[in-house]
Amino acid sequence: MKKLIVNIFILFFISIIIWLAVNYSYQKQLNLLQAEKNNCRRQLTEKKQSNLTLTDVSFIINKDKELATAKKSPFYFNASVQKLADNLFRVKIELKGESEGAADVADFKLNLTEGLTISDLQTGPAFPIYPRKVIAADYLLVTGLASTNNNQMVLGKPNKVFAEFTVETTGKQNIKQISVNKEDTKIYLNAESILNISKSVSLIDLP
């Protein structure tokens, strides 16, 4: 009887030891597999292959072709004002610079105070598209942008009208000037600012 009990104990120990050993090797294997999985995932992320679409290729070719002929030179905004009535003015904003120069994006922002109303905002031929034209209570913001048209990249060109709008002064304040928001007025070409701050209009006088 004693022998039987001892044998049962021995068998029990052996099975526990085998179970521990198997469990240990299984855990080790599992960890290795997990490490391998993480490694594969990392490699997949690192080796992500994105392909250029035809649109991308066309965009790049057209942009490079256009930029090859464009000269990087400073641009600025110029304002001219025409008095329509005592309190009504037509303001014309022009993009100025050397004729060989070009721009790919431009923001023009005016700060509006109480007593100033902007209406009839028109964009000009300086840029092919104007994706943003905003008249808010306290500002006017116009963005001109280069665009691909008929397989040709069209950049912003100087000495052309950027935008035109009508200003009406209302109320008792005798407003004589509109200030340009210097921080948010920008002209860019190839990720570089080409705005000539000293030449660009900062105050628009209302005669």
Place this chain on the structure above:
Amino acid sequence: MKKNNLRIILIAVLFLSIILISLSSSINKLVFFNRAAENQLNIKIKLQGEYDKITGEVFQTRVVLYSQSGLVKEYLNQSLTNDNQNIFKLTIDTTGLNLNQTYAIFIKPDKYLGKLFCSSTSFSTNCKTPQIIITSGIVNLDLTQDLFFSGDISPQDGKISADDISKIINQIGQMSPDYLATDINSDGMVQTVDYSLALYSLSKNYTDDSIPFAGLTVTPTLSVTGDPSTAPTTTTMPGYPTSTPYPTSTTAPNSPTTTPSPTSAAPASGTCKAIINGKIYGNYLLINFCSPLINEQAYMCVSSASDCTATNCIEQVITAAKAGINTCTSGGGTIDETKSRPTLNCQVEFTPGTCIPTPTPTINCSNDGPSC
């Protein structure tokens, strides 16, 4: 003598084995309890763009918690990872936060504009009063009802301007193994799709949401015209937060005190009161369950009376029930929508004026709750 020695050795080995086994299992338990004791806020948001074929993208994100009186805590460089398609998730540690107040959350992912949430259904300009309740333990917050728009690339200034677009145009075609700032969707290359994404936000003149909790509200009236090149779909669901039917949710007994905001909502906005009755059927691990909803009350700030409908209310109950079941069963439980939906009944009442919202419900998974 020999036999005795053998026995002693065997008993000793047996004893040691038992100790080893019990130790290893108790370590597992300790780790488990440690995790459960953490205070976490799991947030899900929806980003503009198509992410179903892109893997491994991570956006460093700034998360700021606000109370009605101002900034409470700021979390920088939180990892926002992809969950499913354009749904992304992040986790913040909420240990040490005052659990007796309601919060609003401002989230600003890298390359994207920031958005402010007062609750899962009240965000951006509608976010006037913090309504998010953070409890101890793990809280899940689904903020996928509105889209985050992209284009505010580094250095981020809260708006999309000429320099952002010019940088993208300049880098179109470049490989981006280290995720260039201009690679908006982080797919490894700067493409026209990145340009389109930013251009859409620019054309709509989107900016970071303003924070109305420190007396700094600016709400200009805009008249915008433009030609967006892409049109992502935005889903906006007006609705009602409800208590989660099963596993039982506990709605905080006291509604937070609402301080009228200096920039109050439009005259048409107000409170939508809903009284909900019905049953939520579901199953978990092949076991069917049912939880009754008896005169459950919920209040929600809505922008107009037309948002205060029974249909919207039922949709919100189903959504909340799904979220509750998902949270408490770790994704293992499902709601039987076809069986639950016909039983649900919402009586809604719209009251214009100052809004008193129901706080975000706390999900108590340990409580079994009443059965049908």
